Amino acid sequence: MIKAKTSQKVRFAETDAMGVVYHANYLPWCECARLALIEGVGLDYAEMSARGFHLPVVEAHVKYRRPAKFGDTVEIESAIVERPGVKIKIEYRITANSVLLAEAQTVHVFVNSEGLPVKPPREYADVLLKAFDENP
Incomplete structure (x- = not known):
């Protein structure tokens, strides 16, 4: 298992007329956590993207x-x-003051620059698998 943790202060612009965070605004928080997770194992998402993956x-x-x-x-x-x-x-688990606010899940597929599914390049796969296997 590969894990990461990030935190975010809720901005006023993320709330709705009821004074709570608008439901769609939880997904950008997940994106920030996902990038921290990927970078935490040593992958550079910007470099991966520049290479067409x-x-x-x-x-x-x-x-x-x-x-x-x-x-x-x-x-x-x-x-x-x-x-x-x-x-x-x-x-993902989203909490505030140790209270569970939301649970989320995203599924991602490696694609090339044309948007077609591809096997991950060996160097990326090796990094992910090594991190996964070293953290049971």
Whole structure:
């Protein structure tokens, strides 16, 4: 398993008329956590993209438990819990003050610059698999 943790202070612009974080704004937090996860194992997403390889979201799911509010500091834990391959599934737990606010999951597929699914380049696969295997 590969894990990372990030935090984010809820901005006023992320809230809606009810004074809680608008539901779609949880996904950008997941994106920040995902980038921290990828960079945490030693991969450079910008370099990967410049080489013509991308990891677009092909599936996303969020289960909301409690609302986040303006001024809260949310912590986003991200984890790759299944052995990564062409497809990478990432799970997220979003909390504030140790209270679970939401659980999310995204699925990503390696694609080339034409948007076609491809096997991950060996150097990326090796880094991901090594990190996964070293952190049971």
